[in-house]
Amino acid sequence: MKINVLFFGMVHDLAGFDREQVEVPEGERLADLRRRYELRFPRLGELAGSLLTAVNQEIVEPSVVLHEGDEVAFMPPVSGGAGDDFFRLTRDPIVTSDLIRQLQTPEDGAVVVFEGVVRNHSRGRKTLFLEYEAYEPLAVRKMEEIGREVREKLPIDRLGMIHRLGRLEIGETSVVIVVTSAHRAPAFEACRHAIDRLKQIVPIWKKEHFEDGAVWAEGEGQTDILMEARK
Numbered sequence: 001m002k003i004n005v006l007f008f009g010m011v012h013d014l015a016g017f018d019r020e021q022v023e024v025p026e027g028e029r030l031a032d033l034r035r036r037y038e039l040r041f042p043r044l045g046e047l048a049g050s051l052l053t054a055v056n057q058e059i060v061e062p063s064v065v066l067h068e069g070d071e072v073a074f075m076p077p078v079s080g081g082a083g084d085d086f087f088r089l090t091r092d093p094i095v096t097s098d099l100i101r102q103l104q105t106p107e108d109g110a111v112v113v114f115e116g117v118v119r120n121h122s123r124g125r126k127t128l129f130l131e132y133e134a135y136e137p138l139a140v141r142k143m144e145e146i147g148r149e150v151r152e153k154l155p156i157d158r159l160g161m162i163h164r165l166g167r168l169e170i171g172e173t174s175v176v177i178v179v180t181s182a183h184r185a186p187a188f189e190a191c192r193h194a195i196d197r198l199k200q201i202v203p204i205w206k207k208e209h210f211e212d213g214a215v216w217a218e219g220e221g222q223t224d225i226l227m228e229a230r231k
Contacts, residue, residue: 001026001068005033008135009076009205010216011051014043024066030055031062033072044074052077052203057138073135075203076216087143088162089136094173103158103180110184112191116175118168122208122217131207132165132174139163142202146194150179153193154186161194163204 002023007015015037024033030053038045054073055064066072084103096115104111118130143161150159160178168174177194181187198204206217 001028001066003033003066003068003070003072005037006071006073006135008073008133008203009207011044011047011074011076012133013216014041015074028066029062030060030064030066030072033066034062034074037074047076051075054135054138054203057135057141073138075135076205077218085147085159086162087140087147087160089134089139090162090164091166092164094162094164094176096173096176096178099160099162099176099178103160103178105157105180107182108157108180109182110180110187112179112181112184112187114175114177114191114195115173116195118170118172118174120170122210125210125212127170128209128211129170130168130174130209132163132168133205133207134163134165135203136165139202139204143198146197146201149197150190150194154181154190155183156181156186156190159190159194161198163198163202165204 002021004019004021006019007017012018034051034053044051052059052075053062054060054075055066056071086102096113100111100113118127120127146161147159150156157180160176163175164173175195175198177191177198179187179190179194181190208215208217
C-alpha cells in the first residue's frame with residue numbers, strides 16, 4: 001500500500017526533502033515506518049526522544065497501524081471559535097490595524113494586541129533573518145483549539161490569531177493575536193493565554209539565520225503534544 005510522508009523543520013533538513021510517497025506492507029505500524037527512516041537517515045535516530053509523528057493531521061502513538069493513502073508527518077517539537085473569530089497562516093506581511101478593524105465592534109470596551117516581531121539577535125548572535133515552516137492543516141486546527149480553550153475560560157467577544165510563514169526580515173511581524181472584550185481584564189488574560197499556548201502546541205518551526213550558519217530554534221511544546229497523544 002502507498003502512504004504519503006511529510007518532513008518539517010530540522011527533520012526536513014536531515015532527510016533532504018520535504019515529502020515523498022512510499023510503498024509499505026499491509027499492517028505496517030507507525031513505529032515500523034519510523035525505524036525504516038532511521039535506518040535510511042541515521043541522524044533521525046538522534047531525535048528519538050523528541051521526534052513527533054502525526055497520522056492524518058493527528059498526533060498519535062507509535063503503535064498505530066497505517067492504511068492506504070494515510071498522510072504521515074515527522075516533526076521536531078514546535079518552536080515554541082466563534083463565527084467572527086479567525087485563525088490563519090499567511091505568507092504575506094501582516095497588517096495589524098486591518099485585523100483590529102475586522103474584529104472590533106461598538107460593544108467592545110477593550111482591544112488587546114500581541115504582536116511578535118523579528119529581532120536582530122538571538123542567544124548572543126546577530127540574526128540576519130528568520131524562516132518559519134508549519135504543518136499547515138494541523139497548525140490551523142491547533143489554533144482553533146486554542147480559541148475554544150480561551151472561550152471556555154474567559155468572557156471575551158472575538159479572537160483573531162495569524163502567523164506568518166516563509167522568510168521574515170528583521171523588524172517584520174511574525175505573529176499577531178487580537179482579543180476584543182467588553183472589559184480589559186479578560187482581554188489581557190486571553191491574549192496572554194493564546195500566545196503561550198500557540199508556542200506550546202501549534203506545529204510551527206523557526207529557523208534562525210546567522211552570519212556563520214543557521215539553526216532551528218528549540219521548541220517549547222514537546223511535553224504538551226506528547227501528553228495529548230496519550231489521551
